Amino acid sequence: MSVRTTQTKIELFRRFFTGLLHVYGTYDTASQRAHQIKAPVTDAVILAHLQGRQFYGVYLLVKNKIRAIAADFDDNDVSAPMEFVSAARVYDIPAHIERSKSKGYHVWIFFDGDGVLASKARLVVYRILAEIEKPRTEVFPKQDSLNTSVTYGNFINAPLFGAMVPNERTVFVDPFDPSKVHPDQWAFLEGINRVTEQLLDDVIEVNDLRGPTQLSSDREPTPSADVRCYGLPPCARTMLADGVAANQRVACFRLAVGLKRAGLPFDSALAVLSDWATRNRPLNGKKNITKHEVTAQAACAYDKAYRACGCEDPAIQPFCDSTCRINKSATREHPVREALS
Ligand code: SF4
Structure with missing residues (x-):
């Protein structure tokens, strides 16, 4: 010795x-x-x-x-x-x-x-x-x-x-x-x-966690920029970028599930979702989802074992992209819900 x-x-x-x-x-x-x-x-x-x-x-x-x-x-x-x-x-x-x-x-x-x-x-x-x-x-x-x-x-x-x-x-x-x-x-x-x-680069790339060019920069990330390429499915990226006009609470919950699956910590997800809420343009005179409601939806998504993206949810379907690999794998082999659970 x-x-x-x-x-x-x-x-x-x-x-x-x-x-x-x-x-x-x-x-x-x-x-x-x-x-x-x-x-x-x-x-x-x-x-x-x-x-x-x-x-x-x-x-x-x-x-x-x-x-x-x-x-x-x-x-x-x-x-x-x-x-x-x-x-x-x-x-x-x-x-x-x-x-x-x-x-x-x-x-x-x-x-x-x-x-x-x-x-x-x-x-x-x-x-x-x-x-x-x-x-x-x-x-x-x-x-x-x-x-x-x-x-x-x-x-x-x-x-x-x-x-x-x-x-x-x-x-x-x-x-x-x-x-x-x-x-x-x-x-x-x-x-x-x-x-x-x-090795970290390989893990990030293989799992599509985020674009490597963003990571090499020294910039201070903003919440919304931080998740642009975060391995979220296309529907979530579109909803995050453009906001939604209807079903804000459902959209918020599904986005929170997506952010959890992508590995974002709860506090960061909350920041992203609060930022997202300001881009919503609700129809028929309805108000934007409140901070309290955003927190409640995010907490529900993070505290329980939800994993599904909500592909069959009428609130999410308008944002679905046919090129999504989840969509492809689901229609090729399994019912969508089964493939995502
Ligand atoms: S298949 Fe599902 S996860 Fe993919 S874009 Fe459509 S709704 Fe989103």
């Missing part, structure tokens, strides 16, 4: 849990409060964390890039993190479960080189969360890029806080049997395969 010096451990730790270098977060166990510290992330800061004297919370987002992303499963049911790891593996993405400090789990994915665009990583992670029916899970970082209104983003407590490691908290566990902690956390970190940006 190799003997690692303290400095070796600090350097290894930094290769995984580094983001902004001039600010970090911490958590005071006595007051149970988290706060920010505007000071350099020195080796002493990392050492204090590893020795269990002061928590180090990492701000993962640097401009628009990240070297790690984490999904925060906030309860003690480990089945969802395990499902996440399995679903990620289908895309050839290694994901790693950390038992967090008090309850719940963080699932981490680590990236190659200088990092990848956060927008791509978040898109893929939300896709996986949608697949396991946990679209409202918190993801760190919470933004695609820092900008004038997001100076730091949000920090997440880093693993391996020395005071909790002996209690098997803040440690990485076996994804097949999460009751088992990896016996050598440092050897575990050394063996991790990092995900390349090329």
Whole structure:
């Protein structure tokens, strides 16, 4: 077994849990409060964390890039993190479960080189969360890029806080049997395969998540631009772009289901739908769908296991496009409703 010096451990730790270098977060166990510290992330800061004297919370987002992303499963049911790891593996993405400090789990994915665009990583992670029916899970970082209104983003407590490691908290566990902690956390970190940006590109392209040209830009996305090529079926794209004149609540619900299937987090879907509602031009003097109604429809779509696009719904049919691949596969082999359920 190799003997690692303290400095070796600090350097290894930094290769995984580094983001902004001039600010970090911490958590005071006595007051149970988290706060920010505007000071350099020195080796002493990392050492204090590893020795269990002061928590180090990492701000993962640097401009628009990240070297790690984490999904925060906030309860003690480990089945969802395990499902996440399995679903990620289908895309050839290694994901790693950390038992967090008090309850719940963080699932981490680590990236190659200088990092990848956060927008791509978040898109893929939300896709996986949608697949396991946990679209409202918190993801760190919470933004695609820092900008004038997001100076730091949000920090997440880093693993391996020395005071909790002996209690098997803040440690990485076996994804097949999460009751088992990896016996050598440092050897575990050394063996991790990092995900390349090329792999994210492939996942995005194969699954038609979004046009790659949009992703390579540094622009701050607006909600409506963000979903233009989001793998939504043609009917949803038309409804989103042009608004609807009738059946606003049904259209809103179906759009929300489509956005959930596409992997958009609930808050982003709500922003998209609120923006969409302003483009509606209801007939016969009717009023636009209200914000409250938009929220109710979106919550219904996200909270339950709805998956169908509503191809047979009279409210959706006027927007159907015969070139849609869902349409083709449905008419070739199955009844539409069956193909989409
Ligand atoms: S087949 Fe269904 S999903 Fe495709 S455009 Fe028509 S209504 Fe939309």
